[in-house]
Amino acid sequence: MENQKKTLREKYKDRPCMEKTEHFAQISSGLIQVPHTDILPDQKFLSQGDDVERYCNIYKRNMTPFYKHYCASIPFVFEEQCRVGVALLRMANCLSDGQHLTFYETESQYGTNVRTLAELASGKVLALTNGLHKEKFEELFRDPFSYCCLGYFCDVTPQFIQSSSDLNVFTDGFDVVYENATFQFYDKDRFEQIAHLKEVMKDDGILICLEKLHQIDTVEYEKREQVKDEKYKSLYFSANEIMWKRTVVLAGMQELQVDYETLISALKQHFSYIYLLWNSTNFYEIAASNSLQKINDFLSLLPLPFIPKEFSFEGDLNVPKRVWPI
8 A cells, every 4th residue: 555645744853944943942032143233124115105114113013033133134024024014905905894815924933924914904814823932922912813823834734724713714725825934944845835835825825935045056146145144134243143143054944945946946836927026135035826816916016125236136126027927
């Protein structure tokens, strides 16, 4: 008899990523890797509208130590997460009375963006994240429209949602799933990882992937890393702190990164429409869906991105770039 295919949870059981929780627990608790100065959104980005400024203000207020570290580590991801959040809030506000948008962000460590989106939508968005450290869940997830479950992204399945009485609002699937630089901590099989997330999505849902990607040319990859570390991270961390993270945390993660073509190839096997939204050094954000109407609605509501030219290596993305179909 043929062996039954392992679930992702079974497959990942003995992976190194499961052993890295100690470092992330320390970062999440503000014990290490704490930015030396405040992280503030760009004024030009804020000037795009009252809803943009308000979103950024609430996002900043909702930052936990982990998210302060996160936003000080990825150049201008603060503005980008708020840009996506504003677009989703605008989508939700277009819905009829009684309707809501369901949103799931993977492993966002106390859900800064999840809580911001749910709070500002006032019931129009029901938002979920999963996390690995339970101690602050009840304290932080007080909004009745934001939810958090304990565990890894591979634990979140349709069966898990159906069996959890407090998550029954998500049994019909998610309108939007945001993969928050999660895959690269587990393995390189993007096809299988995307298939896992697709199981909890609605048929016309949107998947947004934020990932750090390899470059075919290793010199190009290191050049972008140097830009990130010297022109951005150095504003918030010492040289020793930057080196510690590269050596202790990022080295293993780098082994499980994929390149742009590999990620796009995996997305094409699952989705009919793919757009490049944003690029910052080696970080990319890509949206995919099987509904042209849904993805066009989302793209039309995005504020303009903020990314200085020295950090952008994929040309002008003021208008998202259609990757597929060509």
